[in-house]
Amino acid sequence: xxxxxxxxxxxxxxxxxxxxAHVRQYKQLPGVEIVAVxxxxxxxxxxxxxxxxxxxxQAFDSHRSMLEMDLDGVSICTPNVSHxxxxxxALRAGxxxxxxxxxxxxxxxxxxxxxTARETGGMLTIGFQPRYDPNMKLVQDIVxxxxxxxxxxxxxxxGRRRGMPGGTFISKALAGAGAMADIGCYxxxxxxxxxxxxxxxxxxxxxxxxxxxxxxxxxxxxxxEVEDFGVAMVRFENxxxxxxxxSWAMHMDTLGSTLFLGTDAGLKVNPHGTGNWSGVWDGxxxxxxxxxxxxxxxxxxxxxxIEHNKDLFFEKVRDFVDAVREGRPxxxxxxxxxxxxAIIDGVIRSAELRREVEIKLPW
Ligand SMILES: NC(=O)c1ccc[n+]([C@@H]2O[C@H](COP(=O)([O-])OP(=O)(O)OC[C@H]3O[C@@H](n4cnc5c(N)ncnc54)[C@H](O)[C@@H]3O)[C@@H](O)[C@H]2O)c1
Numbered sequence: 001x002x003x004x005x006x007x008x009x010x011x012x013x014x015x016x017x018x019x020x021a022h023v024r025q026y027k028q029l030p031g032v033e034i035v036a037v038x039x040x041x042x043x044x045x046x047x048x049x050x051x052x053x054x055x056x057x058q059a060f061d062s063h064r065s066m067l068e069m070d071l072d073g074v075s076i077c078t079p080n081v082s083h084x085x086x087x088x089x090a091l092r093a094g095x096x097x098x099x100x101x102x103x104x105x106x107x108x109x110x111x112x113x114x115x116t117a118r119e120t121g122g123m124l125t126i127g128f129q130p131r132y133d134p135n136m137k138l139v140q141d142i143v144x145x146x147x148x149x150x151x152x153x154x155x156x157x158x159g160r161r162r163g164m165p166g167g168t169f170i171s172k173a174l175a176g177a178g179a180m181a182d183i184g185c186y187x188x189x190x191x192x193x194x195x196x197x198x199x200x201x202x203x204x205x206x207x208x209x210x211x212x213x214x215x216x217x218x219x220x221x222x223x224x225e226v227e228d229f230g231v232a233m234v235r236f237e238n239x240x241x242x243x244x245x246x247s248w249a250m251h252m253d254t255l256g257s258t259l260f261l262g263t264d265a266g267l268k269v270n271p272h273g274t275g276n277w278s279g280v281w282d283g284x285x286x287x288x289x290x291x292x293x294x295x296x297x298x299x300x301x302x303x304x305x306i307e308h309n310k311d312l313f314f315e316k317v318r319d320f321v322d323a324v325r326e327g328r329p330x331x332x333x334x335x336x337x338x339x340x341x342a343i344i345d346g347v348i349r350s351a352e353l354r355r356e357v358e359i360k361l362p363w
Contacts, residue, residue: 008321011036011071011095013063013086014078015048016168018100022075023052025317032321038066040082067093073123073324075317076100079168080176084109087124091116096123098320102185103337105176107345110338111362117334125320125330126337128189132315134306135285136190139269142290142303143194148262152240156191157184157231159247159255163277164212164228166220178226180207181344184246188340190269190285191242191258197339198236203346204356205232211249232347244343265292267303 010026012019015037026032038060039045045059060066063086067074073096076086083104090097091113103126104110117124130136143151160183168174169182192198207227215221231245245255258269268291272284288303319331342359350357 005031007031007033008072008324009033009035009070010321011038011066011069011074013038013066013074013076013090014082015039015045016077016079019048019075019077020052021313022077022098022317023054025314026075026321028314029318029321036060036066036069036071038063064089067095071095073098073320079171079174080105080181081174084113087113088116091120091122091124094120094122096125096320096324098125098127098317099334100127102177102181102344103334103341105181105345105348107338107342107359110334110341110345114334114338117330123323123330124334125323126332126334127316127320128186128332128337129312129316130186130190130284131193131332132310132312132319133285134308134310135288136193138303138306139190139267139285139288140194142267142288143260144196147265147290147292148260148267149264151195151260151262153261154191154195154240154242154259155245155256156187156242156258157245157255158187158271159229159245159250159252160277161251161253162211162217162249164218164224164248166218166223170212170218170220170224170226172225175226177344177348178207178209178212178230179228179246179248180205180230180232180347183248184230184244184347185340185344187246187258188244188343189337191244191260192340194260195240197336198238198240199361200234200236200339200343200346200359202235202356202358203232203343203350205230205347205350207231207347207351217249227351230347230351232343232350234343234346244347265290267291 036058037045042061049057049059074090076099207230209228211217212224212228228248234242260267268289270286272286290301346359
């Protein structure tokens with residue numbers, strides 16, 4: 001890049017675990033400067049800038065003070081419950097936003113965030129790095145190619161056998177929801193993105209937390225307030241249904257593959273990897289098979305995966321930076337992710353009420 005191009009000025013809100021990953025990516029991008037970091041815990045942002053040698057960065061104990069600075073974009077890396085206030089404040093302050101997943105806790109928050117982006121003209125993109133996996137695009141291309149015919153049933157989700165986080169992730173007040181929102185949002189994004197984000201109508205869900213609340217399985221059992229398992233049946237327009245299931249912990253190796261059943265063919269997407277934390281579908285596409293009839297014979301055809309060595313997290317941060325520079329629309333728009341947030345909101349309501357609930361989208 002030419003030396004007379006103004007560097008892109010980035011701020012980070014929330015200086016916990018994932019903020020480190022954001023900083024690592026921004027540091028690799030030419031012409032990008034991290035000039036501000038904010039965290040509500042007094043002194044934490046300062047410690048963060050010092051430990052990561054962010055010598056140009058000012059540290060703040062409030063995101064609102066930070067937002068008074070001249071910034072081109074902000075990464076929002078706070079716990080889920082703070083996504084709404086920080087995003088709305090950043091957009092109102094004229095900043096473009098790369099927001100960590102899940103978008104919010106409730107649908108009402110997501111609607112307000114999208115409306116604020118529309119009013120201010122700011123960009124709101126949600127950080128789903130698996131979207132940058134070419135195999136995720138392949139799933140979408142297969143489903144959208146029409147080869148499956150009319151897709152009427154989808155099953156998605158996955159399960160960690162023993163992969164429960166702690167800290168802010170298990171507090172109802174900070175995370176809002178557990179496994180369904182934390183890793184469920186990835187499964188939902190894979191399925192819904194492939195289907196073109198259809199319009200959901202109702203959700204019937206069940207959630208539990210038998211593992212998280214048991215000291216045998218979780219060191220912070222007395223503080224565990226969210227779900228570690230959930231299953232939901234979601235009805236969409238045009239007679240499409242989706243079964244969605246997620247676990248942070250269970251006595252089972254897997255909750256199965258992602259399945260797309262169509263009138264002409266079916267696609268099975270297997271979970272990627274093995275192990276307590278990674279033997280699941282929480283963002284990575286494994287092997288795939290197409291099931292169809294050929295010359296009257298029931299046939300299954302392996303779909304070769306695309307080999308790549310992309311760093312997906314780097315790609316998501318780079319795409320945000322490029323979109324800001326080029327004045328492009330949000331790479332993964334809030335408007336779209338609002339639809340899966342409506343489902344997660346429905347899951348929480350339905351599980352609490354122990355019955356099916358309607359999903360009412362604002363537009
Ligand atoms: N994309 C991914 O792969 C990925 C991975 C992990 C976490 N995440 C998401 O990132 C978010 C943060 O997760 P984490 O693991 O970094 O959590 P964390 O608890 O380690 O860090 C969050 C930080 O935000 C600060 N904070 C809270 N409210 C704030 C506010 N209003 N202003 C400024 N700072 C505030 C906290 O003090 C804390 O330091 C979560 O939403 C999580 O789902 C995404």
